[in-house]
Structures are given as C-alpha cells and as structure tokens.
Amino acid sequence: MKSKIMAMAAFLGMLTIILGAFGAHALKEKLDAESMQSFETGVRYMMYHVLAVLLIQNSALLTEKVKNKISLLFFTGIIFFSGSIFVIALDLIPAGAIWFVTPLGGLFFILGWLMAGITFFKSGDKNRK
Template sequence: MERILAIIGSSFGFLAVLLGAFGAHALRERLAPADLEIFETAARYQMYHALAILFVAAVVGRQPGALGSWAGWAFVLGTLVFSGSLYLLVGTGIRGLGAITPIGGLSLLAGWALLIAHLVRMR
C-alpha cells in the first residue's frame, strides 16, 4: 500500500512542477490574471498534497493502520478533484466545474483529520 501511495505522491509532485512551470511560462500571456491565479492555486495545492501523500506513505510503512491508509487515499482523491477541477475550469472555461472544487477540499480536510488520528494512535 505505501509503495503505491509513494508512487502516486511522487507522480503528483512531478506533475505539479511541470504544470507550475507551464503556467508560469506558456500560459502567462494567454490567460487572464484571475485564471492564471486559479491555475497556480491548483499547482500549489497539488504540490502540498503530493508531499502529504509521501509523508503518509512513509508513516504507514513504519506503522501500518487503516486510518493512515485512508488518509493517503483521501489526499489522492482530494487532489484529483480539487486541483483537477481547477485545471479543467481554466482549460475549458466551464465555470460550473468550480462547484465541485469544494468536494475536493473536503476530501483534503478529511485526509488531514485521518492523518492526525493515525498519528495520535501510533505507538
């Protein structure tokens, strides 16, 4: 389980750097400032949670537990929905996609709560 989370976290980190650079260089002249800010928010939160997923993978590898595993998967889902919806919103111009972004945010919050619970229960 921790190997899969580590691979996903590393992939998310790689893509966050790639997309962040793409936004900073290729999109700066093509997007409205508000859309560029949305894109940068997506990349930033993707990187934060890539690191969180890697941390969870390390913790669960040392001290396995359902709460830790659930935390990792909540971060994965939350990152896909939160950052993914923002990337799609900017890329397609469909503003309605912003309505699902908070669902991703709730999943990210659940991941943090589950991680806290796992760490409290560790010995």
C-alpha cells in the same frame, strides 16, 4: 501497496512541476490574472498534498491501512480540487457546470487531515505508555 502509492505520489510530484512550468511559461500570456492565480493555487495545493502523502506513507505512527486511507483521500482531493481548478482556469468547461467539484475536493483534503490528526493524537497516547 506502499510502493504503488509512493510511485503515484512521485508521478504526481513530477506532474506538478510540469504543470507549474507550463503555467508560468505557456499560460502567462494566455490567461488573465485571476485565472492564472487560480491555476497556481491548483498547482500549490497539488504539491502540498503530494508531499503530505510521502510523509504519511513514511510515518511509523500510522498503520498501513490508515496510511492508505489518508493517501486515497489526498489523491482524490488532488483530482477533484486541483483538477477542477485547472479545467476552470483553462476554460475547458464552464465553471457553472462543475462549481461543486472544487469544494468537494477540498472536503477530501479536510477529511484526510482530520483522519491524520485524530490518528496521530491517538497513537501518541499509546506510545507514551
């Protein structure tokens, strides 16, 4: 499972670079400043969480089960948070129709970080004994 999660993170990392370049070059003249800023936020948060998955998967302080749960939360957050921002910024679907998806993605990010923090905190106590 770890190799599949790491492969998915690598693929999403590549996609993040492609989307960033697409935004910087192809969309620069087509989007207004606010939409461009939103698109860049989606790219930025996507990359943060791709890197977080790679770090989480290589942590010796977490069990494989916890690593997989955190990674799944982050992947889901990427799809919902960044994905909805891309769709809204590109005006593919009216923002009013999917306004709830972006904060839901943010909630998945928060839950992933919360799970990581609690698990790291608990594992630190076990490692000191």
